[in-house]
Amino acid sequence: MISLASLPGGKYAVFIWPAYAATALGFAWMTLDTVLRARRWRREALALEKARGDDA
Amino acid sequence: MISSLANPLRFMRVSLWLAPVLGIGAAILIGVGLALGLAAPPDYQQGDTVWIMFVHVPAAWTAMMAYAALGAASFVSLVFRHALADQAAKAAAPLGAAFTAIALVTGSLWGRPMWGAWWVWGDARLVSVLVLFLLFLGYLALRASIDDEAKAARAAEILALVGLINLPIIHYSVEWWNTLHQGESILRKGGPALAGVYLTPLLITGLGFSLAFGALWLARIRAEVWRRRATVLALQAALK
Numbered sequence: 001m002i003s004l005a006s007l008p009g010g011k012y013a014v015f016i017w018p019a020y021a022a023t024a025l026g027f028a029w030m031t032l033d034t035v036l037r038a039r040r041w042r043r044e045a046l047a048l049e050k051a052r053g054d055d056a
Numbered sequence: 057m058i059s060s061l062a063n064p065l066r067f068m069r070v071s072l073w074l075a076p077v078l079g080i081g082a083a084i085l086i087g088v089g090l091a092l093g094l095a096a097p098p099d100y101q102q103g104d105t106v107w108i109m110f111v112h113v114p115a116a117w118t119a120m121m122a123y124a125a126l127g128a129a130s131f132v133s134l135v136f137r138h139a140l141a142d143q144a145a146k147a148a149a150p151l152g153a154a155f156t157a158i159a160l161v162t163g164s165l166w167g168r169p170m171w172g173a174w175w176v177w178g179d180a181r182l183v184s185v186l187v188l189f190l191l192f193l194g195y196l197a198l199r200a201s202i203d204d205e206a207k208a209a210r211a212a213e214i215l216a217l218v219g220l221i222n223l224p225i226i227h228y229s230v231e232w233w234n235t236l237h238q239g240e241s242i243l244r245k246g247g248p249a250l251a252g253v254y255l256t257p258l259l260i261t262g263l264g265f266s267l268a269f270g271a272l273w274l275a276r277i278r279a280e281v282w283r284r285r286a287t288v289l290a291l292q293a294a295l296k
Contacts, residue, residue: 008094008104009104009105009107010103010104012103012104012105012169013104015105015108015165015166015168015169016104016105016107016108016165018165019108019111019112019161019162019165019166020111022158022161022162022165023111023115023158023162026115026154026155026157026158027268029154030150030151030154030268030272031272033150034272034275034276034279035275037276037279038275038276038278038279038282040279041279041280041282041283041285041286042278042279042282044282044283044286045282045283045285045286045289048286048289048290048293049285049289051293052289052292052293
């Protein structure tokens, strides 16, 4: 287990690394949500297009 | 460039390769910027907390850029009734909210050791950025609360345009009012107040955050185009 105090930044490490963690978390959410959303709607649209093609 | 992308088919073709290119560029610039920033010496006043600047300031810049994008897309959608502009506005809002949240959280983590407070309600810069966050949330809530998608878009676009007034307020808040937040240190008369050892990584990381917003924005607009396509196809299938 790594303690925040052992990370670079001295006495301010407890503020610095949570700030970087919050930023990483924000980027992870934005990226995951965007990729999953894009995949889901692309898959659904293509499936509906295929179903329409099969009906015709 | 932008007007040529207004054609949805062309947009889908160009964004298919442009989004990953911007994403890779963003990852490289953010990696290089943070590596340079974390190698910078402690500031003589702020010590090692200056490292927080390399994520806080780019997040704040990008949040304002996202709102400008939301406002511009809302204007084009409202005036020219362009469907892709509405999709662009809708796609910008959650990203803008996320970048603003990052700016608020990292700012609070920087403020505590420097000012002795996590948050100061009387500070114009802090409160105006909180208002920016609430504008993004309000835009998203308004769109989600009206079933008719066209009516929801119109209402949200008007809110987005009214909210544009907050951008100059954020920018000039440190000049117009007394504030704990430091004054303008990049775009100011006489040149930047930051030493090169801090300014260079800050600008690199800032460009990286901007490219990341661009990549994610394009990918979300693409998702919205697919969603509307799926909705139309589902309706057509149901009417058969």
